[in-house]
Amino acid sequence: MKDKQNSSPSPLPNTGKAKQRKDANKQPDKRRGYAEASRKRADAERQAMTKAEVETNQAQGPVPSEEPYFLDTDGYLCRVKRHRDSEITIRLSNFEARITEENVIDDGAERSIFYTIDGSILGKHALPSIEVPAPQFSNMTWVHKWGSRVILEPGRTVADSVRHSIQLASSDAPVKHHYGFTGWKEIDGSWAYLHAAGSVGAEGVSVRLAPEYARFRLPDAPQNETEAIQASLNFLDIGKRQITIPLLSYVFLSPLTTILPKMPGFSLYLYGISGSFKTTLAALCLCHFGDFSQVDSLPNFNDTPGSIEKRAFKLKDTLFLLDDYTPSHKKQEQQRKEDVVQSAIRSFGNRTGRARLRADASEMPRTYPRGLLLVTGEEAPSLQSTIARTLILELSRKDIDQERLTILQEDAHRLPHAMTSYLLWIRDNMNAITGKFPDRFLTLRNMATNEGQHGRLAEQTAFLVFALETWVNWLVDKKIFSTATAKEMLSEGWEIFQNLTITQSKRIEGDDPIASFFEILGTLIYQHKVRLDPCHKEGEIMGAGDRVGFYDNQRLYLVIGAAWNAVLVFLSKEGGHYPFSKSTFLYMLRQRGAIIPAHNGESTKPKTIGGESFRIVEVSDRLLINSVTSVIHEEY
Structure with a gap:
């Protein structure tokens, strides 16, 4: 036991430092190997690209270096892309187009611009002229107007390149100005009346209107x-x-x-x-x-x-x-x-x-x-x-x-x-x-x-x-x-x-809405659907049902919430509606002088009738009162 305890373990070989020294000696060799492999791959890529370019040029003809866009021998619109020391032909679309007219239309409030665009497929088949609003031109979605035969090649920048080629090809497109409305317009110091076919009173004036206005056209001069x-x-x-x-x-x-x-x-x-x-x-x-x-x-x-x-x-x-x-x-x-x-x-x-x-x-x-x-x-x-x-x-x-x-x-x-x-x-x-x-x-x-x-x-x-x-x-x-x-x-x-x-x-x-309100109220009383109570004990109840107010010899005292709801329910059942809100209705009554407002100017005010307190609208206009009482008097 003693010998075993005193014995020390044998030292392990110091392999870590030795390995680091050995790996350090190998690093330059690895870097040289990586660089050599990278050069070989680059040479292979250049050879492949050169071969592809030669084949493309043989098939499509020489690439023009002076123009960014051109048609290849198949009629495709193409552009040139530089890749390192080489030029690559990229196909963009099977059609070419140009703006033949830029039309500026003044409608009297603002100007709108439209492009008239002509084109052809594969340089052979003409496409019909189309008109494109200027704000829609750049997104190229308008090409659908030419149908499914018109093809844009895939790629994120293809549409933008085609748009660019059209604008470059259209630098000489004429700009024409038109008016987009009928009627009088002072042009160069003299008056002319515009219509769909031009103008009365001036020559050389162009008017462009939507098809639904095309019939608004007049002769330049009267015949017979x-x-x-x-x-x-x-x-x-x-x-x-x-x-x-x-x-x-x-x-x-x-x-x-x-x-x-x-x-x-x-x-x-x-x-x-x-x-x-x-x-x-x-x-x-x-x-x-x-x-x-x-x-x-x-x-x-x-x-x-x-x-x-x-x-x-x-x-x-x-x-x-x-x-x-x-x-x-x-x-x-x-x-x-x-x-x-x-x-x-x-x-x-x-x-x-x-x-x-x-x-x-x-x-x-x-x-x-x-x-x-x-x-x-x-x-x-x-x-x-x-x-x-x-x-x-x-x-x-x-x-x-x-x-x-x-x-x-x-x-x-x-x-x-x-x-x-x-x-x-x-x-x-x-x-x-x-x-x-x-x-x-x-x-x-x-x-x-x-x-x-x-x-x-x-x-x-x-x-x-x-x-x-x-x-x-x-x-x-x-x-x-x-x-x-x-x-x-x-x-x-x-x-x-x-x-x-x-x-x-x-x-x-x-058709006075105020008079109409009181006429409806009188009809409801006559039909016994609502009622007016007398202010004094000697009076009689007029009508039946829910109470909408009180009366005496001089005034109507409407409980406005009840009266308002009764009229609205009646109109709803008749398929109609009242054209104003309750607050506007009361405002109109005040402006007309048809009611006696409270001292603070409010339309409603408190009134005690038969020992109870109510908030009422006091109607003083005899015509409005008569529109209610004349119906009542037919029964009473």
Whole structure:
């Protein structure tokens, strides 16, 4: 044991340091081996690439070094890629293309650029010309318009290279400028009226409009001018003058829309049952601006308010037709149509457009209506403020002479020539027309103003009379009317417009939302669906059901929450709705002076009746009170 404990272990050989010294001696040899192998691989790659280049050049011909893009012998678009000391041919596509025209279109708010592009497949088969919006050009997705035969080779930069080659090949493409709207435009110091085929009053003007506007085209000069003007005059005899004179005045007002210092703020509504020739009359009105024997492809009530607004901006100084506003059995569909007509009438009346943002959050230019709106329908607009912005012409079948209507339809091709004559006359008298407008308009509006009528109605009359005067002056200058005939026409027109104003005023009063609220409330009381309690014990309860307020000999005291809910429930069951919120309703009552507010100005105030405290609205307007009590008195 002792010997075993004292014995020390034999030392292990120091292999670690020896191995490190041995490996260190081998490192230079390994590095030299790696470098040699790398040189061999590089030589092999160069030889392979050189061989491939030789084979490619033998098959495709010599590579042109002066041009970055070229067609190989198979007709493929190619480019040259340098790899170290060699050049490699890269195929990009089986087609080549170039921009043949750069078209700049000014729509009055902003400019849009479109490229006209021609091309060919494999240098042999021509491709049809296509038009590409400039923002879509760089992504090359537009090549699908040429079909599946057009092929871009795979690769992340191929499309960008093809785009680059097209631009290099198109440096000499001509730039052409076009207008993208109708109506008046001052060009090089003189006025011209733009339309789909060019312009009236100027030569060499290019106008580019979407296909749906293509029918808005006029002759450069009137042919058979006298016969054309007479055909337009025959419009007055196809029906009652109470209808045809306002319509024709509206037609000849439309080219004045934007050149007058103040734009007209109303629309014309042809209202009548099916079969009363509404659309036919509207089409004849439009025929003064082109071939509109049919009204297909025009804006309608299936369009969105946004699309209507955009079209109304482009159709400047002309008629904009929304045809056939018909009632619908589906509540949702009816509400959608109502929204469209309300939006259109307000937009034309206020000359406003929606604010919109681009994808990068920058603001787009506002677009707003720049012509006149003509609506036809079997359903009249229902909102009081909308009716005030509308001249409604009621139409029945007996109002139209069908024989004369047919004759005018056959002569409809003459109507654009009459309009061209009128436009050329306006151009020659532009300063006189626009210069006298402010004072004359003010005079006409004052003459047409009647106490108690909506202020917009007098403006409607003033615009229509001014248009009629302008139209009559044109006819006198053309020797169509004598001075005496002109005076008779103006006198007849004034009387018709005044009568229309009176009718329209009654229509506005009949659609008063405040009066309507109290009439509905009176009906509900009469039907015993709600009740009014007397303020004093000797009175009788009127109606039955939920209490909506109290009454005495002088006032109505409405519990506004209960009364409001009762009216809204009634309207909902009838498929309608109240156009204002409760707070707006109370505000309108205060503004009208129909209620006695609290001392602090609030519409509601506390009142103790029969020992109970209620918060009520005290109605003092006798007309509103009578609209409730007159129904009550039929029963009590």
